[in-house]
Amino acid sequence: MSGHPSGRNHWKQLLASIAVGLSFGSVCQGQESRPLMANILERYDSDGDGRLSASERREMRNQFRNRGGDQQIATQPPAELRSLYAAAAGPHAVQSVTSLELTEPARKQPLLLRATYPQSTGRFPVIVFSHGAFGSKDAYDPLARHWASHGYVVLQPTHGDSISLMAPTIKVSVFRSKNPFEVVDINKHWRTRAEEIDLIVRSFDKLESQHAALRGKLDADRIAVGGHSYGGQTTQLVGGLHLGVDLKVPNVQALLMLSPPGPNEQAREAMYRRLTAPTLVVTGSRDNSPRTGKGYQWRFKTYDLLPAQPKYLLFIEDAEHNLGGISGVTGRIAGGGEEPNHLTYVRSATTAFWDAHLKSETAARAFLASDQISETSKQQAKLTRAEN
Numbered sequence: 583m584s585g586h587p588s589g590r591n592h593w594k595q596l597l598a599s600i601a602v603g604l605s606f607g608s609v610c611q612g613q614e615s616r617p618l619m620a621n622i623l624e625r626y627d628s629d630g631d632g633r634l635s636a637s638e639r640r641e642m643r644n645q646f647r648n649r650g651g652d653q654q655i656a657t658q659p660p661a662e663l664r665s666l667y668a669a670a671a672g673p674h675a676v677q678s679v680t681s682l683e684l685t686e687p688a689r690k691q692p693l694l695l696r697a698t699y700p701q702s703t704g705r706f707p708v709i710v711f712s713h714g715a716f717g718s719k720d721a722y723d724p725l726a727r728h729w730a731s732h733g734y735v736v737l738q739p740t741h742g743d744s745i746s747l748m749a750p751t752i753k754v755s756v757f758r759s760k761n762p763f764e765v766v767d768i769n770k771h772w773r774t775r776a777e778e779i780d781l782i783v784r785s786f787d788k789l790e791s792q793h794a795a796l797r798g799k800l801d802a803d804r805i806a807v808g809g810h811s812y813g814g815q816t817t818q819l820v821g822g823l824h825l826g827v828d829l830k831v832p833n834v835q836a837l838l839m840l841s842p843p844g845p846n847e848q849a850r851e852a853m854y855r856r857l858t859a860p861t862l863v864v865t866g867s868r869d870n871s872p873r874t875g876k877g878y879q880w881r882f883k884t885y886d887l888l889p890a891q892p893k894y895l896l897f898i899e900d901a902e903h904n905l906g907g908i909s910g911v912t913g914r915i916a917g918g919g920e921e922p923n924h925l926t927y928v929r930s931a932t933t934a935f936w937d938a939h940l941k942s943e944t945a946a947r948a949f950l951a952s953d954q955i956s957e958t959s960k961q962q963a964k965l966t967r968a969e970n
Contacts, residue, residue, distance in 0.1 A: 658670060660923060660926065663923060663930075665954075665958060666926065666930040667934045667945070667946065667954070668930055668934060668937070669929065669930045671727075671731040672733060674701065674702050674730065674731050674732070674733055676698060676701065678698045678726075678727075679697050679793045681792075682789055683695065684782065684785050686781060691747075693740070693781060694739065695719055695739050695782065695789070696720060696726075697735060697737055698727055698730045699730055699735040699799055700730055700733055700799075701795075704799070705799060706735045706800070706801055707733070707734050707735070707805070707806065707940040707941065708734070708802075709729055709737070709807070709808060709936065710737045710739075710783065710808075711725070711736055711737070712739070712741065712775060712817060713739075713740075713741065713810065713812075714810045714813050714909070715743055715812040715873070716743060716768070717741075717909070718740045718744045719739055719740040721911075722908055722910055723910040724907055724908055724910055724925060725908050725932070726738065728929045728933065729932070732933050732936075734936060735800055737789070739779070739782060741775045741816075742770075742771045743768040743771040743775075743812070772815065775816040776819040779816065780820070780829070780831045783831055786800040802833075804941075806836040806936060806940055807820045807821070807831065807834050808837065808840065809840065810909070811840070811841050814839040814842025814843060817839050818837075818842060818857065820834060820837070821857040822856035822859075823854065823856060823857060824856055825853070830856075834859055835859060836935065836936065836939040837860070837861040838932060840865075841865055841869050841881060842863060844882070844884050845883055845887065854884065854888055857888055857889070858891050860935075860939045861891070862893075862894045862895075862896065862931065862932065862935040863896070864895075864896045864897075864928060865882065865896075865898075865901070866898040866900065866902060866905060866924070867899050867900055868901060869903050870902075871903075878897075882897075885966075890969055892967060892969035893968050894931075894935060894967045895965070895966040896928070896955075896963065896965050897963070897964050897966070898927055898963045899963070900962075901921070906920065906922065906926075906928060907925050908925060908928055923959070923962065924963075930955065931955060931965060934946040934949045934950055
C-alpha cells in the first residue's frame with residue numbers, strides 16, 4: 583500500500599495500525615481475521631473491563647502520535663530498482679490463514695500459526711519464519727506475502743515471548759518502557775522457540791488437514807528456516823548451533839538470518855562451524871541491537887564464522903534493525919522506519935536465495951554470483967559470497 587487515506591477511513595486505518603503495531607506485528611488491511619475492535623481492546627484495555635475508558639483512549643492516541651506505527655509499507659519496488667531479481671511481486675495470487683494451531687502433550691498451550699501461500703495448485707517449498715522478540719505470527723507481511731507470490735508457503739508461529747500472549751497490563755508496560763527487555767525476561771524462550779520450529783516441520787500433514795486450501799501444497803522435501811533478530815538466533819539453533827543441547831532440525835535445506843546476534847558467552851565462535859546449510863545473513867550499518875546496543879560488526883561475525891557452504895552476506899548502508907520495514911510496521915518500537923530501497927534489496931536477495939537453494943533456479947544462482955545488486959543500488963547494498 584502507498585499513500586494515506588483521508589477522513590474517517592484514515593482514522594479507522596490508523597486505529598488498526600496501532601492495534602497491530604503494539605504486538606510488533608502487521609498484516610495488510612483486510613488480512614486480519616479478528617474484528618478491529620477486538621484487536622484494540624486486546625492491546626489497550628489495560629484494566630481488562632472490556633471497554634476503553636477516556637484515559638485508555640487518550641493513552642492510545644498519544645502512543646500513536648509519539649511512537650509511530652504506520653503500516654503503509656510499499657508493495658512495489660522503486661522504479662530504479664525494478665531490474666533486480668524478483669524485486670516486484672511474483673505471479674501468484676496470495677492468501678493467508680491465521681487460525682492454525684498445533685498441540686503436543688508436553689505443551690500447555692497450542693502453538694498458534696499463520697500460513698501465507700499461493701492460491702495456485704501444486705506443491706511449493708516451505709519457509710518457516712521465526713519472529714523477533716515480542717513479535718507474533720502476524721508480523722513480516724512485506725516478506726511473507728512477497729515470498730508467497732513467488733511460489734512459497736510461509737509458516738509463521740507465535741513464540742512464547744510474543745506480546746500478543748501477555749496480560750493487558752504487561753502489554754502496556756512493555757509498550758511504555760524505553761527498554762522492554764527490562765520488563766519481560768525473554769531468555770527463557772530460547773530453547774522452546776527452536777523446538778517449535780521442529781514441531782512445525784514434523785506437522786505438515788496436521789496443518790494441511792486444518793485448512794482445505796493448504797492440502798497438497800506443503801513440500802516436505804524442500805524446507806527452509808529464517809528469522810529476524812531473536813528469530814535469527816532461533817534459526818542458528820535450528821541450523822545446528824549447539825548451546826548444551828542439540829536443537830538442529832533435520833531436512834532443512836537453507837537458512838536465512840536477518841539481523842542475527844553474533845557470538846557471545848553462550849554461543850562461542852567454534853559453535854558456528856556446525857551450521858552447514860547454505861545461509862544468507864542480512865544486516866545494515868545502523869542495525870544496532872535493541873537489547874545490547876552492539877553494532878553491525880557484531881552481526882558480521884555470524885557470517886565470518888560460518889563454514890563456506892555456500893554462504894552470503896547482504897549489507898545495506900544506513901539500514902536499521904527493521905531493514906526498511908520488513909516487520910510490516912515502522913517507528914521506534916519496530917526498530918526503524920520505512921525505506922523502500924532497503925526493503926527491495928532484502929526482498930530481492932532473499933527471494934533469489936530461496937530460488938537458488940530450494941528450486942535450483944539458474945537465474946537466481948547467477949544473480950547471487952553477480953554484482954548486480956551493488957551496481958543497481960549504486961553501492962548502497964553489497965552482496966558478499968563464499969563457497970567451498
